[in-house]
Amino acid sequence: VRNVGILGMEIYFPKQYVDQQELETFDGVSAGKYTIGLGQHRMAFCDDREDINSMSLTVVQNLLSNYQIPITSIGRLEVGTETIIDKSKSVKTVLMQLFSPHNNEIEGIDTTNACYGGTSALFNAVNWVQSENWDGRLAIVVAGDIAIYAPGNARPTGGAGCVAMLVGPGAPIVLESGHRSTFMDHTWDFYKPDFGSEYPFVDGKLSASCYLNAIDHCYRKYIDRFEKSHGMAPHSATLSDFDYFCFHSPYTKLVQKAFARLGFIDFLRSHQPGKWAKIGRVEDPMKVDDPSFDKDVEKTFVAMTEDLFKSKVDPSLLAARELGNMYAGSLYGGLVSLLSEVKPDQLVGKRIGLFSYGSGLSSSMFSLRVVAPPTDIHGALSDFRARLSSRTRVDPAAFDATMQRRERTHGKKGYAPVGKIDGLFPGTFYLENVDERFRRSYGRC
Numbered sequence: 001v002r003n004v005g006i007l008g009m010e011i012y013f014p015k016q017y018v019d020q021q022e023l024e025t026f027d028g029v030s031a032g033k034y035t036i037g038l039g040q041h042r043m044a045f046c047d048d049r050e051d052i053n054s055m056s057l058t059v060v061q062n063l064l065s066n067y068q069i070p071i072t073s074i075g076r077l078e079v080g081t082e083t084i085i086d087k088s089k090s091v092k093t094v095l096m097q098l099f100s101p102h103n104n105e106i107e108g109i110d111t112t113n114a115c116y117g118g119t120s121a122l123f124n125a126v127n128w129v130q131s132e133n134w135d136g137r138l139a140i141v142v143a144g145d146i147a148i149y150a151p152g153n154a155r156p157t158g159g160a161g162c163v164a165m166l167v168g169p170g171a172p173i174v175l176e177s178g179h180r181s182t183f184m185d186h187t188w189d190f191y192k193p194d195f196g197s198e199y200p201f202v203d204g205k206l207s208a209s210c211y212l213n214a215i216d217h218c219y220r221k222y223i224d225r226f227e228k229s230h231g232m233a234p235h236s237a238t239l240s241d242f243d244y245f246c247f248h249s250p251y252t253k254l255v256q257k258a259f260a261r262l263g264f265i266d267f268l269r270s271h272q273p274g275k276w277a278k279i280g281r282v283e284d285p286m287k288v289d290d291p292s293f294d295k296d297v298e299k300t301f302v303a304m305t306e307d308l309f310k311s312k313v314d315p316s317l318l319a320a321r322e323l324g325n326m327y328a329g330s331l332y333g334g335l336v337s338l339l340s341e342v343k344p345d346q347l348v349g350k351r352i353g354l355f356s357y358g359s360g361l362s363s364s365m366f367s368l369r370v371v372a373p374p375t376d377i378h379g380a381l382s383d384f385r386a387r388l389s390s391r392t393r394v395d396p397a398a399f400d401a402t403m404q405r406r407e408r409t410h411g412k413k414g415y416a417p418v419g420k421i422d423g424l425f426p427g428t429f430y431l432e433n434v435d436e437r438f439r440r441s442y443g444r445c
Protein backbone atom coordinates (compact mmCIF):
# COMPACT_ATOMS: atom_id res chain seq x y z
CA VAL A 1 0.00 0.00 0.00
CA ARG A 2 1.46 3.34 -1.01
CA ASN A 3 1.28 6.81 0.47
CA VAL A 4 -0.56 6.02 3.68
CA GLY A 5 -1.50 9.19 5.43
CA ILE A 6 -4.10 11.90 5.89
CA LEU A 7 -6.91 12.17 3.33
CA GLY A 8 -9.16 14.54 5.23
CA MET A 9 -9.33 16.71 8.36
CA GLU A 10 -12.06 18.44 10.30
CA ILE A 11 -12.02 20.54 13.47
CA TYR A 12 -14.79 21.28 15.95
CA PHE A 13 -14.60 23.82 18.77
CA PRO A 14 -17.21 25.41 21.04
CA LYS A 15 -18.86 28.64 19.93
CA GLN A 16 -17.97 30.51 23.12
CA TYR A 17 -14.64 31.85 24.30
CA VAL A 18 -13.13 34.03 26.96
CA ASP A 19 -10.71 36.79 25.98
CA GLN A 20 -7.28 36.36 27.63
CA GLN A 21 -6.77 40.10 28.09
CA GLU A 22 -10.09 40.34 29.96
CA LEU A 23 -9.12 37.28 31.96
CA GLU A 24 -5.87 38.97 33.03
CA THR A 25 -7.90 41.86 34.48
CA PHE A 26 -10.47 39.52 36.07
CA ASP A 27 -7.74 37.35 37.66
CA GLY A 28 -5.86 40.44 38.86
CA VAL A 29 -2.56 39.48 37.21
CA SER A 30 -0.27 41.95 35.45
CA ALA A 31 -1.37 43.04 31.98
CA GLY A 32 0.34 40.90 29.34
CA LYS A 33 0.91 37.82 31.51
CA TYR A 34 -1.44 35.56 29.54
CA THR A 35 -1.33 37.34 26.18
CA ILE A 36 2.42 37.98 25.96
CA GLY A 37 3.91 35.82 28.74
CA LEU A 38 2.00 32.70 27.68
CA GLY A 39 1.20 33.83 24.11
CA GLN A 40 -2.54 33.09 24.32
CA HIS A 41 -5.33 35.25 22.83
CA ARG A 42 -8.61 33.48 23.42
CA MET A 43 -9.72 30.34 25.22
CA ALA A 44 -12.57 28.10 24.08
CA PHE A 45 -14.71 26.48 26.75
CA CYS A 46 -17.81 24.32 27.06
CA ASP A 47 -20.84 24.74 29.28
CA ASP A 48 -22.81 21.73 30.55
CA ARG A 49 -24.32 21.07 27.10
CA GLU A 50 -21.08 19.62 25.78
CA ASP A 51 -18.89 16.71 26.77
CA ILE A 52 -16.27 14.62 24.97
CA ASN A 53 -18.98 12.41 23.44
CA SER A 54 -20.93 15.32 21.94
CA MET A 55 -17.79 17.02 20.57
CA SER A 56 -16.59 13.75 19.01
CA LEU A 57 -20.04 13.06 17.50
CA THR A 58 -20.01 16.54 15.95
CA VAL A 59 -16.52 16.35 14.47
CA VAL A 60 -16.99 12.85 13.04
CA GLN A 61 -20.41 13.72 11.58
CA ASN A 62 -18.90 16.85 9.98
CA LEU A 63 -15.99 14.85 8.56
CA LEU A 64 -18.36 12.25 7.07
CA SER A 65 -20.64 14.84 5.49
CA ASN A 66 -18.02 17.37 4.32
CA TYR A 67 -15.99 14.70 2.53
CA GLN A 68 -19.10 12.67 1.52
CA ILE A 69 -17.70 9.48 3.05
CA PRO A 70 -20.05 6.48 2.85
CA ILE A 71 -20.29 5.07 6.38
CA THR A 72 -19.68 1.54 5.10
CA SER A 73 -16.22 2.62 3.84
CA ILE A 74 -14.87 3.01 7.39
CA GLY A 75 -13.08 -0.04 8.84
CA ARG A 76 -11.33 1.55 11.80
CA LEU A 77 -12.24 4.36 14.18
CA GLU A 78 -10.40 5.29 17.30
CA VAL A 79 -10.36 8.13 19.75
CA GLY A 80 -7.44 9.74 21.60
CA THR A 81 -8.66 11.64 24.64
CA GLU A 82 -8.04 12.14 28.35
CA THR A 83 -11.53 13.56 29.02
CA ILE A 84 -12.84 10.47 30.77
CA ILE A 85 -16.53 10.37 31.66
CA ASP A 86 -16.84 6.60 31.95
CA LYS A 87 -14.28 4.15 33.25
CA SER A 88 -15.52 1.39 30.94
CA LYS A 89 -17.63 2.62 28.03
CA SER A 90 -15.49 4.25 25.36
CA VAL A 91 -16.22 7.36 23.31
CA LYS A 92 -15.72 5.11 20.28
CA THR A 93 -18.80 3.06 21.18
CA VAL A 94 -20.85 6.25 21.52
CA LEU A 95 -19.69 7.23 18.00
CA MET A 96 -21.09 3.93 16.72
CA GLN A 97 -24.48 5.69 16.76
CA LEU A 98 -23.35 7.35 13.52
CA PHE A 99 -22.64 3.98 11.85
CA SER A 100 -25.04 1.40 13.30
CA PRO A 101 -26.88 -0.59 11.91
CA HIS A 102 -25.32 -0.12 8.45
CA ASN A 103 -21.75 -0.71 9.58
CA ASN A 104 -21.02 -2.45 12.88
CA GLU A 105 -17.67 -3.86 11.86
CA ILE A 106 -15.24 -1.09 12.78
CA GLU A 107 -12.02 -1.83 14.68
CA GLY A 108 -10.33 0.52 17.14
CA ILE A 109 -11.15 1.88 20.59
CA ASP A 110 -10.07 4.75 22.89
CA THR A 111 -6.46 5.50 23.79
CA THR A 112 -5.41 7.57 26.79
CA ASN A 113 -2.30 9.19 28.11
CA ALA A 114 -2.70 12.92 28.69
CA CYS A 115 -2.28 14.81 25.40
CA TYR A 116 -0.66 11.88 23.55
CA GLY A 117 -3.70 9.64 22.86
CA GLY A 118 -4.38 11.12 19.41
CA THR A 119 -0.86 10.33 18.26
CA SER A 120 -1.09 6.74 19.44
CA ALA A 121 -4.44 6.46 17.64
CA LEU A 122 -2.94 7.91 14.45
CA PHE A 123 0.03 5.51 14.56
CA ASN A 124 -2.43 2.61 15.10
CA ALA A 125 -4.54 3.68 12.13
CA VAL A 126 -1.54 3.98 9.81
CA ASN A 127 -0.10 0.67 11.05
CA TRP A 128 -3.47 -1.01 10.40
CA VAL A 129 -3.58 0.21 6.79
CA GLN A 130 0.00 -1.04 6.32
CA SER A 131 -0.73 -4.42 7.94
CA GLU A 132 -1.90 -7.82 6.72
CA ASN A 133 -5.19 -7.30 8.56
CA TRP A 134 -6.18 -4.29 6.48
CA ASP A 135 -9.46 -4.92 4.66
CA GLY A 136 -9.20 -2.10 2.12
CA ARG A 137 -11.35 0.40 4.03
CA LEU A 138 -10.44 3.76 5.58
CA ALA A 139 -9.74 4.78 9.18
CA ILE A 140 -10.92 7.74 11.22
CA VAL A 141 -8.86 9.12 14.10
CA VAL A 142 -10.44 11.48 16.62
CA ALA A 143 -8.25 13.57 18.93
CA GLY A 144 -9.68 16.05 21.36
CA ASP A 145 -10.40 17.13 24.91
CA ILE A 146 -12.01 19.60 27.22
CA ALA A 147 -9.02 21.12 29.03
CA ILE A 148 -9.94 22.91 32.22
CA TYR A 149 -7.98 23.77 35.34
CA ALA A 150 -8.91 24.81 38.86
CA PRO A 151 -8.78 28.59 39.45
CA GLY A 152 -5.17 29.75 39.66
CA ASN A 153 -2.18 30.14 37.43
CA ALA A 154 -2.94 27.13 35.20
CA ARG A 155 -6.50 28.24 34.37
CA PRO A 156 -5.56 30.44 31.36
CA THR A 157 -3.92 27.42 29.72
CA GLY A 158 -7.23 25.56 29.27
CA GLY A 159 -9.12 25.13 26.01
CA ALA A 160 -11.47 22.80 24.15
CA GLY A 161 -11.80 21.22 20.74
CA CYS A 162 -11.73 18.04 18.71
CA VAL A 163 -10.04 17.09 15.44
CA ALA A 164 -11.00 14.18 13.16
CA MET A 165 -8.67 12.75 10.51
CA LEU A 166 -9.44 10.42 7.64
CA VAL A 167 -6.56 8.00 7.14
CA GLY A 168 -5.87 5.72 4.20
CA PRO A 169 -3.70 4.99 1.17
CA GLY A 170 -3.10 7.38 -1.74
CA ALA A 171 -3.04 10.35 0.63
CA PRO A 172 -1.70 13.81 -0.26
CA ILE A 173 -0.09 13.99 3.20
CA VAL A 174 1.97 10.91 3.98
CA LEU A 175 3.47 9.74 7.28
CA GLU A 176 7.16 9.30 6.60
CA SER A 177 8.68 5.98 7.66
CA GLY A 178 12.02 5.27 9.24
CA HIS A 179 12.82 8.42 11.24
CA ARG A 180 10.16 8.52 13.92
CA SER A 181 11.41 8.74 17.51
CA THR A 182 9.82 8.25 20.92
CA PHE A 183 10.71 9.17 24.48
CA MET A 184 8.69 7.83 27.41
CA ASP A 185 9.28 8.06 31.15
CA HIS A 186 7.60 7.97 34.56
CA THR A 187 6.90 11.51 35.83
CA TRP A 188 4.32 13.24 38.01
CA ASP A 189 4.06 16.51 36.08
CA PHE A 190 0.32 16.33 35.35
CA TYR A 191 -2.19 13.59 36.23
CA LYS A 192 -5.86 13.11 37.05
CA PRO A 193 -6.24 10.72 40.00
CA ASP A 194 -9.46 12.28 41.31
CA PHE A 195 -12.42 10.88 39.36
CA GLY A 196 -14.75 13.26 41.19
CA SER A 197 -13.15 16.28 39.51
CA GLU A 198 -12.42 17.35 35.96
CA TYR A 199 -9.30 19.19 37.11
CA PRO A 200 -5.81 17.70 36.92
CA PHE A 201 -3.08 17.80 39.53
CA VAL A 202 -0.40 19.80 37.79
CA ASP A 203 3.11 20.93 38.56
CA GLY A 204 3.34 23.60 35.86
CA LYS A 205 7.07 24.27 36.00
CA LEU A 206 7.89 20.55 36.08
CA SER A 207 5.54 19.89 33.14
CA ALA A 208 7.25 22.54 31.01
CA SER A 209 10.68 21.11 31.77
CA CYS A 210 9.47 17.54 31.10
CA TYR A 211 8.14 18.78 27.75
CA LEU A 212 11.47 20.39 26.84
CA ASN A 213 13.44 17.36 27.98
CA ALA A 214 11.19 15.10 25.89
CA ILE A 215 11.61 17.19 22.74
CA ASP A 216 15.34 17.21 23.32
CA HIS A 217 15.49 13.39 23.35
CA CYS A 218 13.04 12.99 20.47
CA TYR A 219 14.76 15.52 18.20
CA ARG A 220 18.23 14.05 18.69
CA LYS A 221 16.99 10.54 17.86
CA TYR A 222 14.87 11.70 14.95
CA ILE A 223 17.64 13.70 13.36
CA ASP A 224 20.22 10.90 13.76
CA ARG A 225 17.85 8.50 11.98
CA PHE A 226 17.05 11.12 9.37
CA GLU A 227 20.74 11.53 8.55
CA LYS A 228 21.27 7.77 8.32
CA SER A 229 18.26 7.14 6.10
CA HIS A 230 19.25 9.98 3.75
CA GLY A 231 22.93 8.98 3.66
CA MET A 232 23.93 12.34 5.16
CA ALA A 233 27.12 13.05 7.09
CA PRO A 234 26.71 12.89 10.88
CA HIS A 235 25.53 16.20 12.40
CA SER A 236 24.70 17.71 9.04
CA ALA A 237 20.88 17.64 9.32
CA THR A 238 19.27 20.65 11.01
CA LEU A 239 16.02 22.51 11.39
CA SER A 240 16.37 23.57 7.77
CA ASP A 241 15.54 19.99 6.69
CA PHE A 242 11.98 20.69 7.82
CA ASP A 243 9.76 23.16 6.01
CA TYR A 244 7.15 23.42 8.74
CA PHE A 245 6.61 22.27 12.29
CA CYS A 246 3.55 21.48 14.38
CA PHE A 247 3.98 21.10 18.14
CA HIS A 248 1.73 20.07 20.95
CA SER A 249 0.89 23.52 22.32
CA PRO A 250 -0.01 23.91 26.02
CA TYR A 251 0.52 27.65 25.39
CA THR A 252 2.28 29.10 22.37
CA LYS A 253 5.17 30.62 24.32
CA LEU A 254 6.29 27.11 25.27
CA VAL A 255 6.27 26.17 21.59
CA GLN A 256 8.56 29.10 20.82
CA LYS A 257 10.91 27.94 23.57
CA ALA A 258 10.78 24.37 22.29
CA PHE A 259 11.65 25.52 18.78
CA ALA A 260 14.52 27.58 20.16
CA ARG A 261 15.68 24.46 21.95
CA LEU A 262 15.88 22.63 18.61
CA GLY A 263 18.02 25.48 17.31
CA PHE A 264 20.21 25.08 20.40
CA ILE A 265 20.60 21.33 19.72
CA ASP A 266 21.55 22.07 16.09
CA PHE A 267 24.16 24.45 17.44
CA LEU A 268 25.54 21.87 19.90
CA ARG A 269 25.61 19.23 17.17
CA SER A 270 27.53 21.56 14.87
CA HIS A 271 30.51 21.36 17.27
CA GLN A 272 31.54 24.96 17.27
CA PRO A 273 32.86 25.33 20.82
CA GLY A 274 34.42 28.68 19.99
CA LYS A 275 31.00 30.16 19.36
CA TRP A 276 29.67 28.46 22.46
CA ALA A 277 31.76 30.58 24.81
CA LYS A 278 30.02 33.71 23.54
CA ILE A 279 26.53 32.28 23.91
CA GLY A 280 26.05 30.34 27.09
CA ARG A 281 27.21 29.50 30.51
CA VAL A 282 25.88 25.95 30.81
CA GLU A 283 28.73 23.89 32.19
CA ASP A 284 28.11 20.80 30.13
CA PRO A 285 26.23 21.77 27.01
CA MET A 286 25.97 18.17 25.80
CA LYS A 287 24.10 16.99 28.86
CA VAL A 288 20.65 16.12 27.54
CA ASP A 289 19.11 14.92 30.80
CA ASP A 290 19.16 18.38 32.27
CA PRO A 291 15.83 19.89 31.28
CA SER A 292 16.70 23.33 32.58
CA PHE A 293 17.28 25.69 29.76
CA ASP A 294 19.63 28.36 31.03
CA LYS A 295 17.71 31.67 30.74
CA ASP A 296 20.48 33.42 28.80
CA VAL A 297 20.78 30.53 26.39
CA GLU A 298 17.01 30.40 26.02
CA LYS A 299 16.76 34.12 25.27
CA THR A 300 19.66 33.93 22.83
CA PHE A 301 18.20 31.03 20.89
CA VAL A 302 14.65 32.42 20.92
CA ALA A 303 16.13 35.52 19.25
CA MET A 304 18.36 33.52 16.89
CA THR A 305 15.47 31.32 15.70
CA GLU A 306 12.85 34.06 15.54
CA ASP A 307 12.70 34.35 11.75
CA LEU A 308 12.62 30.58 11.30
CA PHE A 309 9.91 30.40 13.94
CA LYS A 310 7.79 32.90 12.01
CA SER A 311 8.07 31.03 8.72
CA LYS A 312 8.12 27.39 9.88
CA VAL A 313 6.01 27.32 13.06
CA ASP A 314 3.75 30.34 13.28
CA PRO A 315 1.27 29.23 10.56
CA SER A 316 0.44 26.21 12.75
CA LEU A 317 -0.38 28.21 15.88
CA LEU A 318 -3.71 29.76 14.91
CA ALA A 319 -5.83 27.14 16.71
CA ALA A 320 -3.56 27.13 19.77
CA ARG A 321 -3.75 30.92 20.22
CA GLU A 322 -7.48 31.13 19.54
CA LEU A 323 -8.76 27.98 21.26
CA GLY A 324 -6.14 27.21 23.89
CA ASN A 325 -4.87 23.75 24.72
CA MET A 326 -7.07 21.00 23.26
CA TYR A 327 -4.83 18.40 24.94
CA ALA A 328 -4.99 15.36 22.60
CA GLY A 329 -6.31 17.60 19.83
CA SER A 330 -3.68 20.33 20.24
CA LEU A 331 -1.02 18.95 17.87
CA TYR A 332 -3.64 18.16 15.24
CA GLY A 333 -5.26 21.57 15.64
CA GLY A 334 -1.78 22.78 14.68
CA LEU A 335 -1.91 20.74 11.50
CA VAL A 336 -5.42 22.02 10.76
CA SER A 337 -4.11 25.58 11.16
CA LEU A 338 -1.16 24.98 8.84
CA LEU A 339 -3.27 23.32 6.14
CA SER A 340 -5.87 26.07 6.26
CA GLU A 341 -3.33 28.93 6.34
CA VAL A 342 -0.92 27.77 3.61
CA LYS A 343 -2.07 27.36 0.00
CA PRO A 344 -2.11 23.69 -1.21
CA ASP A 345 0.35 24.31 -4.08
CA GLN A 346 2.83 25.90 -1.71
CA LEU A 347 2.85 22.76 0.44
CA VAL A 348 3.74 20.25 -2.26
CA GLY A 349 7.05 18.51 -1.62
CA LYS A 350 7.29 19.95 1.87
CA ARG A 351 8.22 18.10 5.08
CA ILE A 352 6.24 18.87 8.24
CA GLY A 353 7.81 17.88 11.58
CA LEU A 354 5.42 17.01 14.40
CA PHE A 355 6.09 16.78 18.12
CA SER A 356 3.54 15.11 20.36
CA TYR A 357 3.74 15.32 24.16
CA GLY A 358 1.54 13.81 26.86
CA SER A 359 2.39 14.35 30.50
CA GLY A 360 3.25 11.45 32.69
CA LEU A 361 5.02 11.07 30.11
CA SER A 362 4.87 9.96 26.49
CA SER A 363 6.25 11.79 23.48
CA SER A 364 7.10 11.23 19.82
CA MET A 365 8.56 13.16 16.92
CA PHE A 366 7.55 12.18 13.40
CA SER A 367 7.13 13.80 10.03
CA LEU A 368 4.66 14.18 7.21
CA ARG A 369 5.52 14.64 3.57
CA VAL A 370 3.11 16.49 1.27
CA VAL A 371 3.17 14.47 -1.97
CA ALA A 372 0.22 16.14 -3.77
CA PRO A 373 -1.67 19.42 -3.23
CA PRO A 374 -4.01 18.85 -0.23
CA THR A 375 -6.73 20.77 -2.07
CA ASP A 376 -9.76 18.95 -0.59
CA ILE A 377 -8.48 19.41 2.95
CA HIS A 378 -7.71 23.09 2.37
CA GLY A 379 -11.20 23.52 0.90
CA ALA A 380 -12.91 21.76 3.81
CA LEU A 381 -11.01 23.95 6.29
CA SER A 382 -11.33 27.20 4.36
CA ASP A 383 -13.95 28.57 6.76
CA PHE A 384 -11.75 27.98 9.84
CA ARG A 385 -10.86 31.65 10.38
CA ALA A 386 -14.44 32.74 9.69
CA ARG A 387 -15.75 30.21 12.21
CA LEU A 388 -13.23 31.40 14.79
CA SER A 389 -14.31 34.99 14.39
CA SER A 390 -18.04 34.17 14.44
CA ARG A 391 -17.77 32.98 18.05
CA THR A 392 -19.36 34.62 21.06
CA ARG A 393 -17.16 36.40 23.62
CA VAL A 394 -18.23 35.59 27.15
CA ASP A 395 -17.03 37.76 30.02
CA PRO A 396 -14.67 36.14 32.55
CA ALA A 397 -17.25 36.27 35.37
CA ALA A 398 -19.72 34.24 33.29
CA PHE A 399 -16.91 31.88 32.27
CA ASP A 400 -16.05 31.41 35.94
CA ALA A 401 -19.72 30.73 36.79
CA THR A 402 -19.84 28.13 33.99
CA MET A 403 -16.76 26.41 35.42
CA GLN A 404 -18.41 26.36 38.85
CA ARG A 405 -21.52 24.78 37.37
CA ARG A 406 -19.41 22.10 35.66
CA GLU A 407 -17.77 21.42 39.05
CA ARG A 408 -21.15 20.99 40.76
CA THR A 409 -22.67 18.77 38.08
CA HIS A 410 -19.63 16.68 37.08
CA GLY A 411 -20.48 12.97 37.17
CA LYS A 412 -24.09 13.57 38.30
CA LYS A 413 -26.96 11.26 37.40
CA GLY A 414 -30.55 12.40 36.80
CA TYR A 415 -29.28 15.69 35.41
CA ALA A 416 -30.75 17.91 32.70
CA PRO A 417 -28.19 20.45 31.40
CA VAL A 418 -29.22 24.09 31.43
CA GLY A 419 -26.83 25.58 28.81
CA LYS A 420 -28.51 27.33 25.87
CA ILE A 421 -28.80 25.23 22.71
CA ASP A 422 -29.08 28.30 20.47
CA GLY A 423 -25.58 29.27 21.59
CA LEU A 424 -24.07 26.34 19.63
CA PHE A 425 -22.87 26.20 16.02
CA PRO A 426 -25.51 24.69 13.68
CA GLY A 427 -25.19 20.91 13.41
CA THR A 428 -23.62 20.55 16.86
CA PHE A 429 -24.48 17.55 19.01
CA TYR A 430 -25.35 18.46 22.60
CA LEU A 431 -26.04 16.66 25.85
CA GLU A 432 -29.79 16.36 26.30
CA ASN A 433 -29.99 14.40 29.50
CA VAL A 434 -28.20 12.13 31.95
CA ASP A 435 -30.74 9.64 33.28
CA GLU A 436 -30.95 7.93 36.69
CA ARG A 437 -28.65 5.16 35.41
CA PHE A 438 -26.02 7.70 34.21
CA ARG A 439 -26.96 7.05 30.57
CA ARG A 440 -26.30 10.10 28.40
CA SER A 441 -28.51 11.06 25.49
CA TYR A 442 -27.68 13.59 22.80
CA GLY A 443 -29.59 15.87 20.47
CA ARG A 444 -28.36 17.78 17.42
CA CYS A 445 -29.12 21.37 16.55
Ligand code: ACO
Pocket (backbone or CB within 6 Å): 030, 031, 032, 033, 034, 036, 037, 038, 115, 153, 154, 155, 156, 157, 190, 202, 203, 204, 205, 207, 208, 211, 249, 250, 251, 254, 325, 359
Ligand atom coordinates in the same frame (compact mmCIF):
# COMPACT_ATOMS: atom_id res chain seq x y z
N1 ACO B 1 3.92 40.62 30.52
C1 ACO B 1 4.67 39.78 29.76
N2 ACO B 1 5.14 38.60 30.24
C2 ACO B 1 4.81 38.25 31.50
C3 ACO B 1 4.05 39.09 32.33
C4 ACO B 1 3.59 40.34 31.80
N3 ACO B 1 2.85 41.17 32.51
N4 ACO B 1 3.90 38.48 33.53
C5 ACO B 1 4.57 37.30 33.46
N5 ACO B 1 5.12 37.17 32.24
C6 ACO B 1 5.88 36.03 31.72
C7 ACO B 1 6.84 35.45 32.72
O1 ACO B 1 8.06 36.14 32.73
C8 ACO B 1 6.97 34.04 32.20
O2 ACO B 1 7.86 34.01 31.12
P1 ACO B 1 8.98 32.86 31.04
O3 ACO B 1 8.21 31.56 30.87
O4 ACO B 1 9.76 33.21 29.83
O5 ACO B 1 9.74 32.89 32.29
C9 ACO B 1 5.57 33.72 31.65
O6 ACO B 1 4.94 34.99 31.46
C10 ACO B 1 4.69 32.89 32.56
O7 ACO B 1 4.70 33.51 33.80
P2 ACO B 1 4.92 32.64 35.13
O8 ACO B 1 4.94 33.54 36.32
O9 ACO B 1 6.05 31.70 34.94
O10 ACO B 1 3.54 31.85 35.08
P3 ACO B 1 2.88 30.96 36.18
O11 ACO B 1 3.91 30.22 36.96
O12 ACO B 1 1.90 31.74 36.94
O13 ACO B 1 2.08 29.87 35.29
C11 ACO B 1 2.25 27.90 33.91
C12 ACO B 1 2.50 29.39 34.02
C13 ACO B 1 3.21 27.16 34.85
C14 ACO B 1 2.48 27.46 32.48
C15 ACO B 1 0.78 27.58 34.32
O14 ACO B 1 -0.11 28.27 33.48
C16 ACO B 1 0.45 26.10 34.28
O15 ACO B 1 0.71 25.37 35.22
N6 ACO B 1 -0.19 25.60 33.16
C17 ACO B 1 -0.59 24.21 33.00
C18 ACO B 1 0.57 23.27 32.74
C19 ACO B 1 1.04 23.24 31.31
O16 ACO B 1 0.39 23.74 30.41
N7 ACO B 1 2.20 22.55 31.11
C20 ACO B 1 2.79 22.39 29.79
C21 ACO B 1 3.09 20.99 29.33
S1 ACO B 1 1.96 19.78 29.86
C22 ACO B 1 0.43 20.04 29.13
O17 ACO B 1 0.26 20.10 27.95
C23 ACO B 1 -0.75 20.15 30.03
